Amino acid sequence: MTAPLLSLSGVSRSFGALTAVDDVTLDVPPGARHALIGPNGAGKSTLFKLVTGSMRVSAGTVALAGDDVTRLPEPQRARRGISQTLQHSSLFLGQTVEQNVLLAAQRQYRSRHSLVPRRQAAARARARELLTDVGLAARAGTPVAALSHGERRQLEVAVALACEPRLLLLDEPAAGMSPAESARLVALLQALPESVTVVIVEHDLDVVFALATSVTVLHLGRVLLTGSPDEVRASAAVQEAYLGTGRGALFLDGTGPAHLEVS
Amino acid sequence: MSVESPPVVSTADGAPDTTATPWRRNRRLTVVLGLVLLAVLAVVPLFVDPFGTNTVSRMLVFALFAMSLDLLVGLTGLPSLGHAAWFGIGAYTAGLVAIHWSAEGLVTVLAAAVAGAVAAAATGWLAVRSGGVFFLMLTLAIGELVHQLAQSLSSVTGGSNGLFGIPSIRIAGTPLTLAGYVYWFVLAVVLLGALALWLVASSPFGGVLRGIRDNEARMRSLGYSPFRYKYAAFAIAGGFAGLAGGLFAGLVRIVNPSDTGFTTSALLLLAVVLGGAGTLWGPALGAALVVLVRDTFGPTLDGHGPLLLGLVFIAAVYVLPRGFAGLAGLRRRRTPRSPA
Amino acid sequence: MLGWFDANLVSILNGFAIGALLFVLAVGLSIVFGMMDVLNLAHGAFFLVGSYLAVSFVAGDSWGGFLTALGVAAVVGLLAGAVLSGMTEPLARRPILDQALLTLGISLVVAEVLSIVYGNDVRSVSPPPGLDGSVDVAGSAYPTYRLMLIGVGLVLALVVWLVVERTSVGALVRASVADREMVSAMGIDNRKVKVAVLGIGSMLATVAGVLAAPVYGARPGLDETILLLALVVVVIGGLGSIRGALIGALVIGQVESLGRALLPDLASFILFGTLALVLIVRPRGLFAGKVAHS
C-alpha cells in the first residue's frame, strides 16, 4: 500500500459563523483521477485553496506525499508539485498566450536566472508543445485579453500543466467550454501520465464520469461520501443532497455510464 | 504552424507587451532607427558646441536614470516616489570618492552603482514587504529622509551649499577636460547600462517581474515568491540609479541636496509616465525630453519650473495615461493584424 | 529621572504640541484614504495654504483676524476637497499611481502659486492676543499658544473619536473603511459621501495650517516636510485608523521634538528608525484595518 499523494485530515475552514469546509478527511493515492463534486457553495473551491495554500486552514493538516505542508506558504507548496486551475480564470492579461505558459514553464528549466534569452529555448519548446496539446498553438502570439472565454479555460490548463505538477487541481475546467473543447480537454487529461495525480471539480458529470476513478461528494462543507463512480451514482444520500438543492436532474437521467464523444 | 514560426520575441526589446506580433514586422525598422540614433549620438561632440554637448550628456544620464525607474514602475508595477534617493546617493558617493580617493571614471561610477544598490537594498525591503499604497508612501518617506540627510550631514555632503570641487573624470590617469571626451565616457556607460537593463527586462527574470505586475497571486501559485523578485528588482533599480548619479557627479561636478529630493523623483516619474511605463525606451525618451525642456525653458520660467511640472503632471494623467509609447501602440494596433 | 524629565520638559511639551498638529493633519489623510481610496499627496500643500491664509489675515494682530483665517481656511479646504473629489472620480478604476501623480501635480502647482503670491521668504505669524505670552509650567516658561494647541488637539481627538465611535455618521465611516461596497449597498450616494469625506479631510489640513502658523510660520518647502511627517504618522498608525493616527502623531511628535533636542544630528535617522521599527513588527502599521492593501 503506497502512501497517499494528498492526505487531508480534519481540514476545516470557517468564515465568521460559516464553516465552508468542515472536518474533511480524504486520501488521494498517487496516479488517481479523483473527482470532487457537490452543489454550489459546498466548499469545493475553498478546499482547493486550502490544499494549494492560498488560504490558511482553520484546523486540520494537509500532507503531500507524506510531508506535512500545512504551514508552508503557497509558493513552496507549488514548488513541491501542486498546480491548479482556478474557477475564475486568473491569467496575465497584458501578456501573450505564449508568455503566460512560459512563466510557468521556465521555472522547470533552471533558466529563470539567465540573462541570455537563448537559454529559454527548452522552456519555449515545452510551452509550444503544451499550447498544441490544448489547441491554442495558433494563438501563441495573441494577447490573453483577446481570447474567448473557452480559450482562456484552455490556456489555464496549459499553464497548470507547464508547472509539471505531481498534483493537478482543476476547478471546473470545462465550465464555459464548447462540447468540442471539453471533449478535447477530457482526451488531454486522459492522456496524462500516471505520475500526475488529478483532482477535478466539475459540474459537467459527463466529464466527471469519463475521467474519475473515484469520487468524493461534498455537501455543506462535509464529506458525504467517497467511493467509486458507481457507488456514488447509486447512493441515496447523494441523490437527496442534490435534490435538496434542486439539482437532482443531473443525476436522475444518468443511469448508465455517461457517453462522451472524444474526437 | 507553431513549429516553423520563430519564437515570438517576449517583449525582449521592451516593446509594449501586447504587441508582440506587430512588433516583429517592425523589427527591422526599429533596428535601423536604433542604429541611426547611435550614429547621431556618437558624433554629437563633433558638431555641437560644448554647452550643447553638455546638455545632451545630461539627457543621456537622465535617460539611464529613467530606465532604472521604469524597471520598478513599468516592469514590476512598483510605483516609487523616491527614486532620486539612489541617484543622489550614487552622485554623492562618486563625488566623495573622486575628491578623497580616486577620480578614475570607472571607479567612481562603479562605487556609485554599488552604493545605490546597497542603500536601496538596506531600506527597500521595508517598502517592498509592505507593498500596495504603503510602497508609495514609504518610498516617498525614504527619499525625503535621504534628502534631509544630504542637507544635515554638512560635514560630509557640504550641506545646502552642495558638494563641490569634484575633480574631472580621469581615464587611465588622464583627466578628461574637454566636454567631448566626458560626453563619450558618459555615452559609453549609459549604453552599457541600458544594455544591461534591457537584458534584465528581456530575461526570464524580467518575465517574472511582469508576471508579478500583472497578477501577483497567480505568480505565487506558480511557485514564485514575489517578495524576492520585487526586492531584487528594487536593489537593481537602485544600482542603476546610483550609476546614473555617479555619471551625473562626474559630469556637472557638483552635487546638491535637491538632486536626491522629491522634485527630482517627481520629474523622473513624469518622464516615465510621459514616455510610457514598461517599455524602457519610452521613459528614456521621456527623460531626455523633460531634461531638455527643463534646461531650455527653466531659466525663462523664473525659477517656477515646478509649476509647469505640476501642470504637465495633471494633464498627463488625463490625456496620456499610457504615455508616448501608448500612442505608438495605439497606432500599431489600428493597423490590421496579420494572422500569427 | 525626575531631573531629566524637568530638563526636557519643554521638549516634551513641544512634542505634544507637534503631535496635536500632526494628529489633525494625519486624521484627514488617513480617513480620506481609508474610506475613499484616495491618496492625497496635496495634503501638505493644503496645509501650507492654511498657513499663508494666517499670514494674509494677520492672525496675530487680533482674534478677529485669527478666526477669519480659520473660517476662510475651512471654506477653502472644503472647496478644495470637493474639487479633488471631482478630479479623482475618473481615476477611480485606474492604478493608484495615477491618483498619486494627479495629487502630486496639484501639490506642485499649489505650492508654486503660493510662492509666486507670497514670495520665497519665511513669513512668521504671532499668536493671537492673550496667547502670545508664556506661562510657568513646573518652573519653566512655556508659550501659552502651544499649550492651547495641545488642548485643541486633545479636544479634536475626543470629538473625532466620539463622532466615529458614537454617531450614525461614524458608523457609516467605520463600515465603509471595513468594506468599501457597504456604503453603496446601503443605498447611499457614494459620490456625495466622497465629496463630504474629501472636503472634511482637506479642511482638516487647511485648518491645521492656520493653527500651526504661529509655531512654524509659512515658507516654501514646509508643505513637503509636513506631508512627510503626516505620511509617516499614517503609516505607523495604520491606514484608516483614528486610534492609529492619534498614537502615531504622539510618537512622531516626541521623535521630532525630544529626538531633535537630545540627538540633533540623528533626528532623521530616529524618524526613519521609528518607522522601520514599527513596520518590522507590524508591516501594515499599528492598527491596520482590513483595507491597508489595495
Ligand SMILES: Nc1ncnc2c1ncn2[C@@H]1O[C@H](COP(=O)(O)OP(=O)(O)O)[C@@H](O)[C@H]1O
Ligand atoms: N473568502 C470568503 N469569505 C467568506 N465566505 C466565503 C469565502 N470564500 C467562500 N466563501 C463561502 O464558502 C462557501 C463555499 O464556497 P466555495 O468553496 O466557493 O463553494 P463551491 O466551490 O463548492 O461552489 C460559500 O458559502 C461561500 O459563500
Ligand SMILES: [Mg+2]
Ligand atoms: Mg467553486
